Amino acid sequence: MPVRTTVDLPDPLHDRLRNRAEQSGASIRSLIVRAIEQTYPDTNKSGDCLTRPLIQGSGKLGPAFPEDENPHDFIFS
């Protein structure tokens, strides 16, 4: 059940929010809800913690498989 709340927003922030809502076609409410969900994600998960790698294959890895460094070139290429 939704809870009604009142928050005082600084004028400039409210202007930005209203402009964004007008540009995107979304309601101010939905923009606020989405921002809160993204900033404070749900942490109440009941699943199991992983304890070992998900990929257990024995096949040969590729020549560019990294050891110590982050392979940024593959991400930016």
Place this chain on the structure above:
Amino acid sequence: MRIRMTSFFPDLNVWLALSVAGHSHSADAWTWANLLPRETRLIFCRYTHIGLLRLLTNQTVMGEQTLTVRKAWSVYDRWLADPRVDFYPEPRNADAEFRRVTEPFGARPASKWIGDAWLLASSNGLQSTLVTFDRALYQQARKQGYSVVMPG
């Protein structure tokens, strides 16, 4: 953004080591990860999220163990189902932090440090500890006063 619980920010290579048994640091990564309490947060950001998908599906990287895009998504989804793992959006101060981290390299040509600097900036912006196997990154992070650990 303020995060009160203990949070770690594995860099891209650490996520790969945690995901692929054949990684040379996989055992070290898991020895570390298995000691973490359930209340700990392991943070994915957009960069490590996209990066992991990219690496797992790249034949030059994964060789005979290359995943399809669908299977790579399932690996990512399983990570997110782990109660310790969460995706966090870009921190609000990321841009300023990114500039600050790259400042010591301002007089040099671009290098892989640009990518590492973004990871470090994101980690710090999310008030978490960077986790890396990259000795140079580890030392640079410490030199600049950032929170960083190297498993193993």
